[in-house]
Each structure stands twice: as structure tokens, then as C-alpha cells.
Amino acid sequence: MAEYVSSGGEFNRDTNYITTRITADGRDGYPVEPGRYRLIVARACPWANRAIIVRRLLGLEDALSIGFCGPTHDERSWTFDLDPGGVDPVLKIPRLRDAYLARFPDYSKGITVPAIVDVPTGQVVTNDFAQITLDFSTEWTAYHRDGAPDLYPKALRAEIDEVAQRIYTEVNNGVYRCGFAGSQEAYDKAYDRLFDALDWLTERLADRRYLVGDTITEADVRLFTTLVRFDPVYHGHFKCNRNKLSEMPVLWAYARDLFQTPGFGDTVDFVQIKQHYYIVHTDINPTRIVPKGPDLSGWLTPHGREALGGRPFGDGTPPGPPREGERVPAGHSAG
Template sequence: MAEHDSAEHDSAEHDTYVTANQPYERDTRYIETRITRDAADGYPVEADRYRLVVSYACPWANRTIIVRRLLGLENAISMGVCGPTHDKRSWTFDLDPGGVDPVLGIPRLQDAYFARVPGYEKGITVPAIVDVPTGAVVTNDFPQITIDFETEWVEFHRDGAPQLYPEDLRAEIDEVNKRVYRDVNNGVYRCGFAGSQESYDAAYDQLFAALDWLSERLENQRYLVGDTITEADVRLFTTLARFDPVYHGHFKCNRSKLSEMPVLWAYARDLYQTPGFGDCTNFDHIKSHYYEVHRDINPSGIVPKGPDLTNWNTDHGREKLGGSPFGTGTAPAPL
């Protein structure tokens, strides 16, 4: 089993708030039920049975959107999309007609959590996989969801699907993921929601030390592990995509912008321009969520107009390092 992120999710803000004089600590409670081929937890891999509920705003959910598309699981697992903002109770389906998910028939993701655990008291979080027949959440264990997409749902992968978690590289992928989660994926939150100068300074230093380490690692290799895209690249990408629009200013991660870090900026553009990444990224939803919902650190709720994000489509030059995004596989079909 993959190394877990040891984190809860970008939720209905049950775990994202500033506590005075305290470092930010993310809630680590999951519904850890798995959907597997042997149905060990009571939920078998089965096409058309489950619905992945996401928001394009959330980096943890964004991972599942990308992996689902890269593997071609769209025909096996349907997807419900919540709006970019939510209230204190729950993510909501305000993008759908009448504000109701057309498959689950509910206005709030909270309803699916309550169907599993009445009065569920933990974070109502995305991503979540819902069992459509019962309307109950099966799991919100986001690190395991993508690993299981890659290893348990193989029967439903598209022809030419890439190997995102190849057996011979799993130990290295897990090792890289562990540091990337601790210092980068969650590191930006530890900066943004720090409750003291001391905890902010420590998180800031740890974040940029890790980004420097990643820059050095990626200077002479196109991808994080091996010569093709893996789970490690997906996990780093969703944080990098949010860095300049949100984390640099909103979370005070301002030593430098992503666009001022040459290696990481080229790497991020390479991924963004790869089918399955940029077409699964919604900068408007990202900005709306962070600036409108996080009133602890942006009391006005004003969403900045900048930065100009057209530069994501500029040449990156990473092809010269070799490697191939999908290895012996192929790109997913255009949306």
C-alpha cells in the first residue's frame, strides 16, 4: 500500500482556519474504506456503481480528476462536480440545474456522508467516492483513491493508459511523495494558516528548501521518478498550479513566484500542456475558492484579478531532457 499523505482534505473548512499562537495542523481523519477487486471492505470494483465527487478548486480532488482522465476511467466511474465555494456545512452542487446532483439527487455532499454515518462530525470533504445505489460515501481517503484507481481498476483502464504507479518504482515514488506532501502540498497550508510568526517562518523555510530540492532533482530529468509521468508528478502538479494564483500572495509563500523558479516553472508548464493536466485545471474555480472561502486570512472575500495566466501555454523546452509523458502508452483523447 502507498505511503499515506497523513492529511485530511481541503474541506468545508473544518480544518482550515488560523489558531492564534499555534502552527497549522491538518485533520488526519479519513473514511478509509477501499474499493478493491477482492471486495475486502465490502465494495467491489464495478463499473457504473460509484460516483467520484470533486471540486476543481481543491488540490486533493484535482489529483483524482487528473488520474481518472489519464487512465480513461470516465466510462467506469461517473463524476459529480461541486462549485468552487461552500458554506460551513458542506460542499454543494450549485453548478447543476436546481442545485442538485443529477445522479445522486442531493444538493449537498453532506447528505452522502450522513447516509454513511448519521450525524457525521468530521470534515465533509472532496474528493469523495459515493456508492450510487445506497447514496452513501464509501471513502474520502484521497491518497488511497488515486493509488486504487491505478492498481485496483486496471480492468477498466483505457487502451494505452500510462503506468502511473509501476511496481518497480513504487518505493521511490512513495519516498518522493512523502516529502512533497509534508513540505510542499501541506507546506503551503502551514504557511497560510500559521497562527504565529515562529510557525510561519518554520513552514516558509521548509517549503522553499523543498522547492529548491525539487528544482535540483528536476534540472536534468524530465519527471520526478523515472522517465514518464507517475503519481508523484500528479501530486506535485496540483500544488504548483495553485502557486502563483493563490499561494504566493494569499498564503504568504512569497520568496519567489513559480514563474520565477526556472526549472519548476518549465516542469509545471510541461505537465500543464500534457493532455490530462491543463484540461483538468480550472484557475477561476481555484481563485474563487481560496479567496472567497478563507475569510480568516482574506476577510473581504475579494478575488484578485491577476495574475495573467496565459504564460502557462508558453514553450517549456523540457523535451530535450528525454523521457515521454505516457511511456509506451498514449495520451487520453481530447475532451
């Protein structure tokens, strides 16, 4: 199995992604076309979870199909072991790696989710997770549902970008910097950075319901997918253990508020999340034992954040229930 702990001490994420974009004008050779592309995700992955949430909030289900990899992978690739015969029913491939190699025969970097695949050619288009969700908001507007929220409003983009960048470096990636640290010094530094950022977020969210403006934006989506994994995985497995999320009242209430908002909690599969981290990271957890806890019932308790005002979807409306075939299995979420 692959090794995840950084032998050199400090973990540094490889951020060299496939930057091809799917745009309304097709300037990279891939125009937005309903039915042409397939979004490949894994519910276990926080980066993929962002794409699942944004696709659902914007109502892109009819325009962009979705394929789910299983919660674990080997050294070579994410696999479609949830599908009959272990083959994606649309792309007809057993491994996401096949779509990468179809476009780049010598591709040597990590096979990551989310990825968008061009169905007619079977070739990966992009795995640039940060740009994917922004493009859903800005390039796919012709196929948004009626009442879709504006997750990336023009007037707030500079602030959203600034907040999201700090969340990415200090929180989204910060938990990994703790978990994959290869020395005590690197871990201590990463731990301090992470909790300094969580303290900053606590202060920011103490008197405002959402991170930027008075509605849900891209920034909230990006923070949520780390917070929802914090107690099940990061607190213990990655040693991010100054506090549990449930011991940080402001962030715990904020996370519950989002979890109980349609499009957020109904995308979260706690069983797959735990299976992924505890089974795949064998150098951290060599027994591959998946813990039974924590108790998840608290996610559905009242959060009281409505008192801060705000309008979750702005002038829009909540999405409807998840589509058949896209629902989190019973018993895999809270409640």
C-alpha cells in the same frame, strides 16, 4: 464562516480519513463495478484535482461517473451549486454532507473532496484522497482505457512513495502550513520548510524530466496540483512569497510541461481556484475580493523540457479530449 487560521500557531492537518477501499476483490465490501460509484470533486481543490487527472489519464470515464461541486462551500459542506436546482443529477442531493451522513449519521469531521459515493445506497465510501488515486491505478485496471499509462509501476513504487511523502508533507501541505499559521514563529518555520523543499525539487528536476523514472507517475500528479495553484493563490493569499513559480525556472518549465500534457492543464479551472481560496477563507481575506491576476498566458509558452528525454506516457498514449460535460469552461484556463 469557518475559521482556518490556527489559533495555536502551527497548522496541523487532520488526516483521519474514511479508509474504506474499493478494490477488485471487494474485501472492504465495495468491489470495483463499472457504473456503481460516483466520484465527487471540486475543481478548486488540489486534492480533488489529483483524482480528476488520474481518472482522465487512465480513461475511467465510462466506469466511474463524476460530479462537480462548486468552488465555494459553507461551514457544513461542499454543495452542488453548479447543477440545475443545486442538486447532483445522479445522487439527487444538494450537499455532499448528505452522502456522508447517509453512511455515518453522527459524522462530525470535515466534509472533504474528493469523495467516492456508492450510488445505489447514496452512502460515501471513501474520502482518502491519497489512496483513491493509487487504487485507480492498481484496482481498476480492468477498466483502464487502451494505452493507459502506468502511473504507479511496481518497480518504482518505493521511490514514488518516498518522493510523494516528502512532497505531501513539505509542499502540498506546506503551503497550507504557511497560509494558516497563527503566529509569526509558526509562519517563519513553515516558510523555510516550504522553500527548502522547492529548492530540493529544483535540484532533482534540473536534469530529469519527471520526478521518478522517465515517465509521468503518481508523484508528478501530486506535485502538479500545488504548483499550478502557486502563483494564483499561494504566493499572495498564503504568503508563500520568496519567489513566484514563474521566477523559479526549473519548476516553472516542469509545471508548464505537465500543464501542456493532455490530462493535466485541461482539468485546471483558474477561476474556480481563485474563487475558492479568496472567498472561503474569510479570516485571511475578509473582503472576499478575488484578484484579477496573474496573467496566465505564460502557461502555454514553450518549456524546452523535451530536451531531457523521457516519454510522458511510457508505452501508452495520451488521453483523448475531455468528455462533454467535463470540460473546463471557456475563459477559465490559460490562453
